[in-house]
Amino acid sequence: MSVNHPVVAITGSSGAGTTSVMRTFEQIFRREEVSAAFVEGDSFHRYDRMAMKDELARALTDGDHSFSHFGPEANLFEDLETLFRDYGETGTGRVRKYLHDEAEAAPHGQDPGTFTPWGDIAEGTDLLFYEGLHGAVVTEKVDVAQHADLLIGVVPVINLEWIQKLQRDKEKRGYTTEAVTETILRRMHDYVHYMTPQFSRTHVNFQRVPVVDTSNPFIARTIPSLDESMLVIRFANARGIDFPYLLSMLRGSFMSRPNTIVCPGGKMDLAMQLIFTPMLWRLLERRAKAG
DSSP states (O other): OOSSSOEEEEEOOTTSSHHHHHHHHHHHHHHHTOOEEEEEGGGGBSSOHHHHHHHHHHHHHTTOOOOOTTSGGGBOHHHHHHHHHHHHHHSOOEEOOEEOSHHHHGGGTOOTTEEOOOEEOOTTOSEEEEEESOTTOBOSSOBSGGGOSEEEEEOOOHHHHHHHHHHHHHHHHOOOHHHHHHHHHHHHHHIIIIIGGGGGTOSEEEEEEESSOOSOGGGOOSOOOGGGEEEEEEESOOTTOOHHHHHHHSTTOEEEETTEEEEEGGGHHHHHHHHHHHHHHHHHHHHHHHO
C-alpha cells in the first residue's frame, strides 16, 4: 500500500462485468480530473493467444484438464506483484498491453492476440488502476493484494456469471455453447482456488443477483438486465461509510446486514459513483498531505 502512489484494483472473473465497472471509474476520473495509469489484467497472462492454445493442447495430452487462465501456470503473478509494489514506491513500473482484436492491434502493426513490448508507466500519474482477474490474488509465492489501497470485487452469482460469459464468447468470439461450457469446466479448479478467495480480501464487493429464472444458464437466450437484478454491496469495514446517506440516495435500497446494502440493479452506476468518489477523495487527500 502507498500514500504517494495509490493502487486501485477491480477484480472479477471472465464475464463478471469488470469492464463495465472500469467505464464507471473512467467517468469518475474525468470528472475529478484524476490522471490514472490503466493496466489490464490480460497483459499479465504468460502466453499470447497462439502459445496458450499450444500449452492447452500440451496439458490435455499430459492428462491435465484444469490448466486455465485463472491459475498461476498461465499468468505472471510475480510480475504483477512487482508492478503494484514498484508503482506504490515510485509511481511507475513495467507494463505491456494485450491486443485483443484487429482494432487494438492495427496501430501497433501486430496481430491480434499478441502482446506489445514491455515499457515503463509514464511518471506523473495520480494512481494506478488495474482491471482484471487477479488484483487480490495470493499464493504461496506472491501476495498481490497487500499492495493495493482499494480492492473492489465484481462478483455476479455464478449462474449469471456463466450466462454473461456464454453470451459474450458466442456473440463476440464465435464460440459454440459446447466450447464455452468446456472452458468453464476446465477452469473450475483454478476458479475455486485462485479466484473465489480474492473476494474475501476485497474492501468492497458488488454482487449482482438476478430476480428472473437463471436455473439453466446454458440455455439462456439473453442476459438478465440490471433492472432484472438486485445489487448486493458488501463493505469489509463499515467504519466511515455513510449508510443513511446511501440509503436515501439509492431509492428502494435496504440494509441486509450491518455492512451490506441491497439496492435495485438499475442503480449500479449511481451506487458506484456515490461510494467510490469519496473513497478516491480520501486517497488523493492523503497523497496531497504526504506530498
